[in-house]
Amino acid sequence: MLNPIPERILNRMRELERLDATDRLDGTPTSRRLRQVTPDTGRFLALLAATTPPGVLVEIGTSAGYSTLWLALAAMETARKITTFEYDDAKAERARETFHLAGVESVVELVVADARQGLPGLAGIAFCFLDIEKEFYQDCFDLVVPRLVTGGYLVADNVISHRETLVSFLEQAMQDDRVDALVVPIGKGVLVCRKGPAG
Numbered sequence: 617m618l619n620p621i622p623e624r625i626l627n628r629m630r631e632l633e634r635l636d637a638t639d640r641l642d643g644t645p646t647s648r649r650l651r652q653v654t655p656d657t658g659r660f661l662a663l664l665a666a667t668t669p670p671g672v673l674v675e676i677g678t679s680a681g682y683s684t685l686w687l688a689l690a691a692m693e694t695a696r697k698i699t700t701f702e703y704d705d706a707k708a709e710r711a712r713e714t715f716h717l718a719g720v721e722s723v724v725e726l727v728v729a730d731a732r733q734g735l736p737g738l739a740g741i742a743f744c745f746l747d748i749e750k751e752f753y754q755d756c757f758d759l760v761v762p763r764l765v766t767g768g769y770l771v772a773d774n775v776i777s778h779r780e781t782l783v784s785f786l787e788q789a790m791q792d793d794r795v796d797a798l799v800v801p802i803g804k805g806v807l808v809c810r811k812g813p814a815g
Contacts, residue, residue: 618662618689625685628718629655632682652679653747653773657803658686661745664769664808665690671742671765676731676756678702681714681724683745688720690743697723699738701731703748735759747773750781754788757809761794764811770795776805 621629636652653661665673665687673691678684678700691698702708708728715721727734731748732755741763746756753772760770772789775782776799786807790797795809 618659621689622719624717624719625689628714629658629682629685632680632685632714635680636682652682653686654803657773657806658683660800660802660806661771662686662689664771665743665745666693668694668742668769669765669767671740671768672696672738673698674735674738674741674744674760675700676735676744676746676760677748678711678726679707679747681711681718683747684711684724685714685718685720687743687745688715688718688723691723692720697725699725699727701727701729701734703728703730731756732759735763739763740765742768744768744770745773746770750774750778750785753782753785757785757789761792761809761811764795766811766813768811770809770811772807772809774804775799775807776801779805 661683673687673696675684675687675698684700687698702711708726711726715724741760742765744760746753775786789807789809795811797807797809800806800808
């Protein structure tokens with residue numbers, strides 16, 4: 617599935633990696649930076665998403681579409697589409713450019729809206745990747761978990777790099793008896809939650 621990555625996708629990934637690295641060094645305001653996942657985290661997401669049971673693939677926080685490209689690989693492998701939510705118009709426009717240049721428009725649905733408004737309309741979520749402003753993690757978790765299929769995953773980024781900010785969220789997620797949860801030390805730390813049969 618992941619090797620070889622189609623050239624159009626790989627080229628756009630490399631360009632976004634370059635832009636993200638520049639953002640982190642040139643004083644670009646945090647709100648305008650791409651703030652995307654590391655390549656190893658992206659590969660981890662793709663591998664995990666490709667192993668999920670049948671259901672909807674969802675991303676909350678598109679930015680310029682870097683993590684979406686990794687998830688698009690899983691979508692193509694499993695003959696599914698991914699629905700990705702982005703609130704910021706400028707980032708959504710850059711994401712549209714990404715999906716066009718990478719040739720993944722057929723497997724990606726970009727929704728420019730607050731995910732908290734769109735999630736109630738979804739059901740049967742097999743995989744959800746959460747990477748937005750940290751104060752909204754709990755809201756999204758509460759909306760996603762009841763909509764996960766048995767064996768489905770919710771994965772949240774930055775849980776090690778932003779541990780102090782997310783301590784309450786992490787405690788609640790780790791104690792939630794609907795999911796099995798584990799922090800994986802990859803990239804900036806990801807929380808992996810798998811919906812159990814009793815959830």
